[in-house]
Amino acid sequence: MIIDKLIDKIKETENPTVVGLDPRLDYIPMCIREKNYDKYGKTLAAAGESMKEYNMAIIDEICDIVPAVKPQIAMYERYGIEGLKAYIETIEYAKKKGLIVIGDIKRSDIASTGEAYSDGHIGRANVEGELFEVFKEDMITLNPYLGSDSIDPFVKDCQKYEKGLFILVKTSNPNSGEIQDLMTDGAPLHEKVAALIEKWGEPLRGKYGYSEIGAVVGATHPKQAERLREIMPHTFFLVPGYGAQGGTAEDLAVCFKDGIGAIVNSSRGIIAAHLKDKYKDCYDDESKFAKACRQAAIDMKNDLRRCI
Amino acid sequence: MIIDKLIDKIKETENPTVVGLDPRLDYIPMCIREKNYDKYGKTLAAAGESMKEYNMAIIDEICDIVPAVKPQIAMYERYGIEGLKAYIETIEYAKKKGLIVIGDIKRSDIASTGEAYSDGHIGRANVEGELFEVFKEDMITLNPYLGSDSIDPFVKDCQKYEKGLFILVKTSNPNSGEIQDLMTDGAPLHEKVAALIEKWGEPLRGKYGYSEIGAVVGATHPKQAERLREIMPHTFFLVPGYGAQGGTAEDLAVCFKDGIGAIVNSSRGIIAAHLKDKYKDCYDDESKFAKACRQAAIDMKNDLRRCI
Structure with missing residues (x-):
């Protein structure tokens, strides 16, 4: 099961960090960009190629010390076909280097359409009986607003192909509360979503007691995270919002149980470190x-280990 | 404003229908598929090329009688790069034929990431000062779960580039109520989302009184739709769920006001009509x-006009 593999990798590296591969052109060293502008002009192709080379250089340097990477598909989709080629090539390269890849895609749609997304990302696309692995992520993020029939097609592919999900519960952005904190029968909406996820994951638990269906819980909301840890004892957390967005290691310690139970994302804090004095x-x-x-x-890693 | 153009086109064609271009390989006539299998083998490229040719044939036959098409990006994303090329080429072709294109992408992410999606779909991707239109939709669908800071980047691009949005309120699938109908202070969640959308759209109203920020309201929930029409008097509705999903013209009549106010989607009911006796x-x-x-x-068209 992929959730067991993820926890094994976290134990092996002693590091519950996932590196967010969310490239922006202005993070990418000029030597990479200029080479590609010379070759392709200032085009979408140059953008895609630069992102890919930048990611590969980062992956080479971190693959022995972190368990996973999380490319944010929006950063690639911005540049269309050329960007998405870089997304796929980044995933292939990261997997070759032994990293687990969490595709941050936040998709969701009604059943038959959800199936199409699932085919492309974690299942197989069928062309007249020939099966193709397309985007090749190990795990992906999903949005829960449409309800369980939008999640089911992905769950089926998780079981069939050893893949995993992280469903949005409480996101790290400042206005996340507008909808996620609305009170429903005495509890905020995100707690209701949490209870559903814990239930959906029940038949999918691995050797550490965590299920293939994880939850996204922002480091920027420690009080809510503490409560969510109680509501979802068998659900692994993907925790965004550490660092640049303001979440601290102290804030997010509540997401862990006995030193496991969560993986913390940092994107620009790591991939743009070279720009900091x-x-x-x-x-x-x-x-x-x-x-x-x-x-x-x-x-x-040291900062997290201080608190967990 | 794009919402005015959409309503003008609906008036001109006397038809509030949007055709959902959601191809599946088994809808596509064998003569198209076999030509491409001969050329490319049974590959993702053959799938993409077949979808494009199929869509173009449909667009040629419907472009004078409907105002808009709605390609569902999941159906193309399933086949990766080759599928997404077909998505983009379909959009370009439909626009050339005078149709308004609603990209059913249901994206959403926190602010800076939302910006990347917006750049790619309705704004411009910037490569060192060179600006590129990438996916080129006129309007897109979005998911509201992350709150207003996930919507803001798209709203900015709507104003800058004359584009429009449809935000999910009450979706047409059977389990939509699991989250969308949870009671929040005496009203279901989807009504709270509706009130936010009406508010967000206030500064963006066009000559017919409807704003650039529309709402997705399923034809399969007529009671809820009636109430949503009251809560969102200045919000244009995109109505899925007619036909194959069980929504009737009678059911969805409540989405209209004085004959306008909504556009009704049909996908397989139209694009797979050739398979029906x-x-x-x-x-x-x-x-x-x-x-x-x-x-x-x-x-x-005749069925809808009977009831509206």
């Missing part, structure tokens, strides 16, 4: 920028 | 299958 000394040449990312990942 | 006589040769789609679109 703090990490300038990690590399002498721009082409070695990812050494700064490695040091930031080590610092994050 | 009822429409077999519309075409003699398989390559002319889209004549059946045209007849189904005319029948739907």
Whole structure:
């Protein structure tokens, strides 16, 4: 089961960190960008190729110290076909380097349409009996607003192909409460969603007691996270919002139980570390920028281990 | 404003129908599929090319009688890069034929990530100052679960580039109530979402009094739709669930006000009409299958006009 593999990898690296591969062109060292502008012009192809090379350099430097990466598909979809090629190639490369890949896609749609998304991302696309693995993520994020029949097709593919899900419960953004905190029979909506996820995951629990259906719980809401840990004792948490968004290691410690139970995302805190004064000394040449990312990942690991 | 253009087109065609371009390989006539299997093998490329040709044949037959099409991106994303190429080419072709294109993408993410989606779908992707229109939809659907800061980036691009949104309120699937109907201070959640959408759209109203921010309201829930029409007097409705999902023209009449106010989607009822006995006589040769789609679109128009 993928959730067991993820926990094994976290134990092996002693690091509950997932690196968010959310490239922006202005994070990418000029030496990479200019090479591609020379080759392709200032085009979508140059953007895609630059993102891919940038990600590969980061993956090379972090693959022995973190268990997983989380590419945010929006950053690639922004550049259309060329961006999405980089998304797929990033996933392939990360898996080859032994990392677990969580595709942050936040999809959801009614049953037959949900099935199409599931085929493409974690299942197989069928062309006249020939089966194709398309986006190839190990785990993906989903949005729960449409209800369980929008989740079912993905659950089926999780069982069939050893894949996993993280469903949005309480997101890390400032206005997440507008809908997620509305009071429903004395409890905020996100607690109702949490109870559904704990129930959906019941038949899918692995050797550590956590199910293939995880939950997204923002580090920026520690009080809610504490309550959510109680409501979802068998649900693994994907925790965004650490670092740049304001969540601290102290805040998110409540997401863990006996040192496991969650994986914490950092995107720009790691992948843009080379732009911070703090990490300038990690590399002498721009082409070695990812050494700064490695040091930031080590610092994050130590920061988390201090509190968990 | 795009919402005014949409209403103008509905008035001009006297038809509040949007055709859902949600291809499945088994809807596509064998003559199209086999040509592409011969050329590309049974591959993702053959799937993409077949979907594109199928859509183009349908668009040719319906472009004078309907105002808009709604490609469901999941059906294309299933086949990865090759599928998404067909999605983009379908959009370009439909626009060239004068149709308004609603991309059914149901995206949503926190602010900076939402911005990336918006750049790709309705805004512009920026590569070192060069701006690219990527997916090129006129309007897109969004999921509200993350709150207003996930919607804001799209609203900005609507104003800048004359684009429009439809935000999920009450979806047409059987389990939509699990979350959308939870009672919050005496009213179901979907009514709270509706009130937010009406508010968000206030500064964006066009000449007919409807705003650029519309709502998705399923035809399968007539009672809820009636109440939602009251809560959102200035919000245009995109109505899925007619036909195959069980919604009737009588059910969805409540979504309209003075004959306008909504556009009703039909996907397989139109694009797979050639597979139904009822429409077999519309075409003699398989390559002319889209004549059946045209007849189904005319029948739907007449059915809707009977009730609105």
